[in-house]
Every structure is written in C-alpha cells, then in structure tokens.
Amino acid sequence: MTEARKPIIRIRNITKRFGSVVACDNVDFDIYPGEFFALLGPSGCGKTTLLRMLAGFESASEGEIEIDGQPMLDVPPNKRPVNMVFQSYAVFPHMTVLDNVAYGLKVTGVPKAEARARAEEALGLVHLEGYGQRMPDQLSGGQRQRVALARALVKKPKVLLLDEPLSALDAKLRDAMRLELVRLQHTVGITFVIVTHDQDEALSMADRAAVMERGKVMQIAGPGDLYEHPNSRFVADFIGKVNVFEGKVSGVSGGRLAVEVGGMGRIEVPHDGVAQGDVGIAVRPEKTRLSKDRPASGLIVLKGKVTDVAYYGNESHILLDTDAGVQVTTTVQNEKRSTDAAMTIGDDMWISWSPEDTLVLNG
Amino acid sequence: MEDWRKSKAAFAIFMAPATFWLLLFFTVPLAIIWVYSFGERGPQGQTELAVSLENYARAVEWIPLKILWKSLWIATISTVICLLLGFPLAMGVAFAPKRWKNPLLLIVILPFWTNLLIRTYAWIAILRISGFLNFGLEWAHGLLDAGFGVIGMPGLMGEFQPLELLYNNSAVIVGLVYVNLPFLVLPLYATLEKLDKSYLEASLDLGAGQWRTFFSVTVPLTMPGIASGVLLAFILSLGTFLTPDLLGGTDSMMIGNLIAQEFGPSRDWPFGSALSFVLMYVTFFVLWLRATVASRSSGVGEAG
Incomplete structure (x- = not known):
C-alpha cells in the first residue's frame, strides 16, 4: 500500500495569496516515492502556483512543504532536491545541447569530464544521442523538450516537476510523448509531478491525480476512481462528459437511495454514502443505451427526441431532448460499416442505463 | 487593406520628406565638411578649396592624437x-x-x-569648492570634530580642506x-x-x-x-x-x-x-x- 510508505512530498495546509486572490486554499496532501502524480484543473485553479511552490519560485503565505523529509521553508530553488521541466522548456539558446544538459552539473562543481559523460548518458536516455553539439534553434519543439527533460534528469532529483509538458506539442507527438514520459518514469524511478489542464493526459499517465478548482483540491484519486467515482459535480464534469439530472432524495434503505427525478419519476440507485435533499443524478454518455422500443425493466429509462448527431468515425455522439427537460448526450460505437441503424434527427428514442452506472453527486 | 509598402508610389511619397530632410541637412553638410577637409586655411582664416592631405597629416600628429x-x-x-x-x-x-x-x-x-x-x-x-558636496563634507567634518572634542581629543580632524x-x-x-x-x-x-x-x-x-x-x-x-x-x-x-x-x-x-x-x-x-x-x-x-x-x-x- 502506498499509504504505508513515507511520503516524498508533504504539503501541509498550504495557502497562497496574491493580493486578494487566493491561488491555493488550504491544500493538504502527500505524494509518495515513485508516483506519477498529476495536478489537474482548469486554468487559474492554482495548480501551477502549487508546482512553483514545490520548485521554490513562490513562497507559501501559510503552511509548510516538506520534500524528502526536509522542511522547504526558506530553501531557495537552487538548493532543493527537485528539478523542473518548464512549459516553455527554457532551454538556454546560447549553449549547445550538451552544455545545456551539463549546466546543472557544472554549476554544482561536478568535474568537467564527468559532467560531460553524464550529460551524454542523459541525452541517450531521451533518445538524443549525437545531438550534443547542436544549438537549440536547430531542434524541433519535441527535441527541445527532450533536452529540457535530460537537463533535469541528469541532476538525479528526488522529484521531477513538469509544467504542462505536452501543451506545446502537436497532437500526434503529444500521444507519443505521453507513453514516452511514462516509460521514462519507470526507467529512472523518480517521482514525477505533472501539471496539466488536460484530463486525458492526467488519466492516461498518472498513478494518482489531484483535481483542483479555485485553489482547492476537490478530489485525489487514481484515474479509474476519478472517472467512475467522482465526489462532486465539478470533478464529474471536468473529467469526461456527463449527463446530470436534478433530483430529490426521497428515501434511503439498505445501501440504495430512492430519488425523485423530474421526467423519470422515482428511481432507485445504489449509494453507500450519505445523501439527502437535492442531489445530482448523473450518467456517463457511454454507459447509456438507445433503443426504439422501451427497454426491459430493471434499467433507468428516459424518453427523448434526437436533436443532433455528431459523427466522429469510430463513434457518434447523439444529442437528445428528454422528458426530464435536460439535454442528454449518448455515445454510440459505430461497430458496423452499414448505416442501416443510423439515427436521424427527430427520431423518438428510449435512453436507458443500469442503476449501477448511476452517479449520485452531492453539492 | 493592401500593404502600403507594396505600392511604390505611396512608399516614395511617405519617404520623401525624411529623405529630403536628411539629404539637405545631413548628407550635404557632411559632403561639404569632407571637401573642406582637403582644403587649405587662407591667411585671414578663410577656407580655400584644394586637394591636400595636409590636414589629415596634422590630425595624426602628436598633440591631436594625444587628445x-x-x-x-x-x-x-x-x-x-x-x-x-x-x-x-x-x-x-x-x-x-x-x-x-x-x-x-x-x-x-x-x-x-x-x-x-x-x-x-x-x-x-x-x-565646486563652495559647492553642495564640499558643504556636506564640511558639515560632516565639523560633526566628527565636535565628536572627537567630546571624547577628549579636540583638533584630531584638523582644519577642513575643501576638495577640488x-x-x-x-x-x-x-x-x-x-x-x-x-x-x-x-x-x-x-x-x-x-x-x-x-x-x-x-x-x-x-x-x-x-x-x-x-x-x-x-x-x-x-x-x-x-x-x-x-x-x-x-x-x-x-x-x-x-x-x-x-x-x-x-x-x-x-x-x-x-x-x-x-x-x-x-x-x-x-x-x-x-x-x-x-x-x-x-x-x-x-x-x-x-x-x-x-x-x-x-x-x-x-x-x-
């Protein structure tokens, strides 16, 4: 269990204010050695500020940060056992690739020959052998990022911080680099903390992610839990698509919750937490089924009229106006080439899903 | 809108005043000076045009070179x-x-x-000698002098000499x-x-x-x-x-x-x-x- 290990980063009640703006609001969690941890959230949620506090570029207004057991208050960036890959990469344009990678070793007194050898080795790690003598302006964006990675990893930090590392790459390269980063993390065994606004990035790479909004950490969990068991409307909505219906709890019995939902009537869903009053009843689009006839009982059903069909090749997104007064999105896998079953706008359809796939969202 | 630099006529019109100004008040005077530099000084100090490198020879003599x-x-x-x-x-x-x-x-x-x-x-x-800086220094000097007087060493600082x-x-x-x-x-x-x-x-x-x-x-x-x-x-x-x-x-x-x-x-x-x-x-x-x-x-x- 990760919880049994000693955390590499302890973030204790961190609050950061810029004037009257609260960038981080009482943030408190641990990151464990060897984790690939993501700070995920929309822009302005405080994730980058938190990362910069880990690196030492910002100081917390309140709270403490410990890295590898050492309190980091008053420790300047150049004395911290962490290294950062900047969003702009910040590869020094006036130095060769090799000098860039060796820089962090030279400034801390590593002998020139050793620094060179270790820099070459680090370049090998990111598949840039033979690029040592090039200048940064002769490299592509992806290559510059690898230089930035090598430059940080050569220092053998306890934690590698990555600020939106994939945002400047084109789509194809981004997918390749995701796998590459995960591979690299397995190879070097260093804790990675990555900041991203892209939920796909976080879900596909991270072991755990902290979802942040307006300076607060909303939920910390593994990708599967974040997607299937979001603890709030914000997380459910931010991670993936979701259809939400407003309901009122009318009874609790034996791990099942009875909820009155407009247009659907009384439905029963499994729920093991506390819930009362107004709740959100939610379902992911891919968990729903569409049918022309009313489906068998035991499912939650809802009637709707198709208003839009968005074709994406492998799947289609169907938009329906429902009796619940809410627009619902469902996804349909295009499993066959034939378009016989294709829906057209104006069709009346039944939407159905299993009570087990229903999310109950408080707040 | 069309890029005005592509239109040569417009370009010429916009450039004309500055070009004219620079030609008349910079290039032409510079050319005159250049011509003068090969001339000779007349007996009354007037400039006589000539083709002589003597002025340049004088310019690289010891005193101008030192300056x-x-x-x-x-x-x-x-x-x-x-x-x-x-x-x-x-x-x-x-x-x-x-x-x-x-x-x-x-x-x-x-x-x-x-x-x-x-x-x-x-x-x-x-x-200057009676300027603000010397005035300030004299004031500081007087203060120190009085200080030394208090601890029983009057006159240690000597007379104030303003700095040149x-x-x-x-x-x-x-x-x-x-x-x-x-x-x-x-x-x-x-x-x-x-x-x-x-x-x-x-x-x-x-x-x-x-x-x-x-x-x-x-x-x-x-x-x-x-x-x-x-x-x-x-x-x-x-x-x-x-x-x-x-x-x-x-x-x-x-x-x-x-x-x-x-x-x-x-x-x-x-x-x-x-x-x-x-x-x-x-x-x-x-x-x-x-x-x-x-x-x-x-x-x-x-x-x-």
Missing part, C-alpha cells in the same frame, strides 16, 4: 562606470512589479526633460556618466524586459546561484542590449563637447573641444573638418567591431 587617445580613455572609463551602474538599474526596473515599471522608467528619462546645459551647470554647483572636485578629468567622467546613463539603461531595459524569466528560473532550478545565473544566463542572453547601450554611451562620450568644456580643466580637452576650437577661435575649418572625419572614422571602426562580433556570435548559433 584623441585621451578622449577614447575618458569615453571608455565613463562607459564602464555607466555599465556598472546601469545594469543593476535596468534589472531593477525590468524585474520590478508591473505597476512600478512605468514610474521607475519615468525617473530614468526624467533628466531629458531639462536642458543639458542647465543639468551640467547643476553639477558645477555640486562639485571640479575642473578635472574626474569631473568630466562624472558628468559623462550622468548624461549618458539613460542611453545605456534604456536599450538594456528593453532587452531585459523581453527576456523570458523562465531561463533565469531554470538556471536557479538547476542549482546555480544568483551570481552564476547572472553571468552564465542573464548577461549572454542580453548581450544585444548591452552592446547597443554600451555603444551608444561610448559614442556619445567620445564626441562630447559640452561636458569637458564646462566641467573639465585645462588638460581635460577632448576631441570634440579641439574640433570646436578649430571651427571657432582658431578659424581653421579645413583642419577642424579633417579632425571631424578622423573622429567619424574611429566611430565607424567601433561600429564595425560590434557588427563583426555580433555576426560571429550569431554565426556560432547557425553553424553549430
């Missing part, structure tokens, strides 16, 4: 001091919080709002630093302002201290701004006339003063013209030096 050499020295020293004072100043403004930048920048350029002559006279008021701060080379250097500092700070500030601060953060992140970061990252990356500022301050110092004229002593004559003397009291325009061109050639040489260094350093980037 030129001295001008180069004073310009160099004042530029170095400008750089040492100007770099922290430019950094201070460039890295200041956003709302402070414009007020600070305003303070840097504020002296331009007053006439140079008045500003230079102000330095006389500060530096004015009418020497140091006064000229002080004046030049004062006048040219904004010219060095402004281009440097512009470069520092544009510098991506994440380079500096990356350097710190990689374990370099502040000084190491300054010399290994900040200075190389702002070299174009440093070069422009230094060049501007140097060329302005080299050709200066007013500052040594007002603040300098008898041995503080710079090349600008010599040229002024030839055009003025000596009434030897041909020699003055030749001196002007020698000064211009020196300036061109400095500019060429800068261009060569710049192309070499960017050449490294391309060749790799």
Whole structure:
C-alpha cells in the first residue's frame, strides 16, 4: 500500500495569496516515492502556483512543504532536491545541447569530464544521442523538450516537476510523448509531478491525480476512481462528459437511495454514502443505451427526441431532448460499416442505463 | 487593406520628406565638411578649396592624437562606470512589479526633460569648492570634530580642506556618466524586459546561484542590449563637447573641444573638418567591431 510508505512530498495546509486572490486554499496532501502524480484543473485553479511552490519560485503565505523529509521553508530553488521541466522548456539558446544538459552539473562543481559523460548518458536516455553539439534553434519543439527533460534528469532529483509538458506539442507527438514520459518514469524511478489542464493526459499517465478548482483540491484519486467515482459535480464534469439530472432524495434503505427525478419519476440507485435533499443524478454518455422500443425493466429509462448527431468515425455522439427537460448526450460505437441503424434527427428514442452506472453527486 | 509598402508610389511619397530632410541637412553638410577637409586655411582664416592631405597629416600628429587617445580613455572609463551602474538599474526596473515599471522608467528619462546645459551647470554647483558636496563634507567634518572634542581629543580632524572636485578629468567622467546613463539603461531595459524569466528560473532550478545565473544566463542572453547601450554611451562620450568644456580643466580637452576650437577661435575649418572625419572614422571602426562580433556570435548559433 502506498499509504504505508513515507511520503516524498508533504504539503501541509498550504495557502497562497496574491493580493486578494487566493491561488491555493488550504491544500493538504502527500505524494509518495515513485508516483506519477498529476495536478489537474482548469486554468487559474492554482495548480501551477502549487508546482512553483514545490520548485521554490513562490513562497507559501501559510503552511509548510516538506520534500524528502526536509522542511522547504526558506530553501531557495537552487538548493532543493527537485528539478523542473518548464512549459516553455527554457532551454538556454546560447549553449549547445550538451552544455545545456551539463549546466546543472557544472554549476554544482561536478568535474568537467564527468559532467560531460553524464550529460551524454542523459541525452541517450531521451533518445538524443549525437545531438550534443547542436544549438537549440536547430531542434524541433519535441527535441527541445527532450533536452529540457535530460537537463533535469541528469541532476538525479528526488522529484521531477513538469509544467504542462505536452501543451506545446502537436497532437500526434503529444500521444507519443505521453507513453514516452511514462516509460521514462519507470526507467529512472523518480517521482514525477505533472501539471496539466488536460484530463486525458492526467488519466492516461498518472498513478494518482489531484483535481483542483479555485485553489482547492476537490478530489485525489487514481484515474479509474476519478472517472467512475467522482465526489462532486465539478470533478464529474471536468473529467469526461456527463449527463446530470436534478433530483430529490426521497428515501434511503439498505445501501440504495430512492430519488425523485423530474421526467423519470422515482428511481432507485445504489449509494453507500450519505445523501439527502437535492442531489445530482448523473450518467456517463457511454454507459447509456438507445433503443426504439422501451427497454426491459430493471434499467433507468428516459424518453427523448434526437436533436443532433455528431459523427466522429469510430463513434457518434447523439444529442437528445428528454422528458426530464435536460439535454442528454449518448455515445454510440459505430461497430458496423452499414448505416442501416443510423439515427436521424427527430427520431423518438428510449435512453436507458443500469442503476449501477448511476452517479449520485452531492453539492 | 493592401500593404502600403507594396505600392511604390505611396512608399516614395511617405519617404520623401525624411529623405529630403536628411539629404539637405545631413548628407550635404557632411559632403561639404569632407571637401573642406582637403582644403587649405587662407591667411585671414578663410577656407580655400584644394586637394591636400595636409590636414589629415596634422590630425595624426602628436598633440591631436594625444587628445584623441585621451578622449577614447575618458569615453571608455565613463562607459564602464555607466555599465556598472546601469545594469543593476535596468534589472531593477525590468524585474520590478508591473505597476512600478512605468514610474521607475519615468525617473530614468526624467533628466531629458531639462536642458543639458542647465543639468551640467547643476553639477558645477555640486562639485565646486563652495559647492553642495564640499558643504556636506564640511558639515560632516565639523560633526566628527565636535565628536572627537567630546571624547577628549579636540583638533584630531584638523582644519577642513575643501576638495577640488571640479575642473578635472574626474569631473568630466562624472558628468559623462550622468548624461549618458539613460542611453545605456534604456536599450538594456528593453532587452531585459523581453527576456523570458523562465531561463533565469531554470538556471536557479538547476542549482546555480544568483551570481552564476547572472553571468552564465542573464548577461549572454542580453548581450544585444548591452552592446547597443554600451555603444551608444561610448559614442556619445567620445564626441562630447559640452561636458569637458564646462566641467573639465585645462588638460581635460577632448576631441570634440579641439574640433570646436578649430571651427571657432582658431578659424581653421579645413583642419577642424579633417579632425571631424578622423573622429567619424574611429566611430565607424567601433561600429564595425560590434557588427563583426555580433555576426560571429550569431554565426556560432547557425553553424553549430
């Protein structure tokens, strides 16, 4: 269990204010050695500020940060056992690739020959052998990022911080680099903390992610839990698509919750937490089924009229106006080439899903 | 809208006033001076056109050469001091919080709002024997003297001797630093302002201290701004006339003063013209030096 290990980063009640703006609001969690941890959230949620506090570029207004057991208050960036890959990469344009990678070793007194050898080795790690003598302006964006990675990893930090590392790459390269980063993390065994606004990035790479909004950490969990068991409307909505219906709890019995939902009537869903009053009843689009006839009982059903069909090749997104007064999105896998079953706008359809796939969202 | 540069007629119309102005008031006078520099001085001090290199021969004789050499020295020293004072100043403004930048920048350029002559006279008021600086020193001296009196050692400081701060080379250097500092700070500030601060953060992140970061990252990356500022301050110092004229002593004559003397009291325009061109050639040489260094350093980037 990760919880049994000693955390590499302890973030204790961190609050950061810029004037009257609260960038981080009482943030408190641990990151464990060897984790690939993501700070995920929309822009302005405080994730980058938190990362910069880990690196030492910002100081917390309140709270403490410990890295590898050492309190980091008053420790300047150049004395911290962490290294950062900047969003702009910040590869020094006036130095060769090799000098860039060796820089962090030279400034801390590593002998020139050793620094060179270790820099070459680090370049090998990111598949840039033979690029040592090039200048940064002769490299592509992806290559510059690898230089930035090598430059940080050569220092053998306890934690590698990555600020939106994939945002400047084109789509194809981004997918390749995701796998590459995960591979690299397995190879070097260093804790990675990555900041991203892209939920796909976080879900596909991270072991755990902290979802942040307006300076607060909303939920910390593994990708599967974040997607299937979001603890709030914000997380459910931010991670993936979701259809939400407003309901009122009318009874609790034996791990099942009875909820009155407009247009659907009384439905029963499994729920093991506390819930009362107004709740959100939610379902992911891919968990729903569409049918022309009313489906068998035991499912939650809802009637709707198709208003839009968005074709994406492998799947289609169907938009329906429902009796619940809410627009619902469902996804349909295009499993066959034939378009016989294709829906057209104006069709009346039944939407159905299993009570087990229903999310109950408080707040 | 169509790019106006594509239309040659429009381009010509817009360019005409400036071209005409520069031709009439810059190129033509320069050509006249150039022609004069090969002329001869008549018996009454009038300029007679000729084709003679004598003025240039006189310009590289010992005394003018010594004055030129001295001008180069004073310009160099004042530029170095400008750089040492100007770099922290430019950094201070460039890295200041956003709302402070414009007020600070305003303070840097504020002296331009007053006439140079008045500003230079102000330095006389500060530096002269009975000036503000000596006044302040005398006051401090008196205070110390009284202090020593209290602890039973009266007269230890001796009589106050005012310092001779004015009418020497140091006064000229002080004046030049004062006048040219904004010219060095402004281009440097512009470069520092544009510098991506994440380079500096990356350097710190990689374990370099502040000084190491300054010399290994900040200075190389702002070299174009440093070069422009230094060049501007140097060329302005080299050709200066007013500052040594007002603040300098008898041995503080710079090349600008010599040229002024030839055009003025000596009434030897041909020699003055030749001196002007020698000064211009020196300036061109400095500019060429800068261009060569710049192309070499960017050449490294391309060749790799």
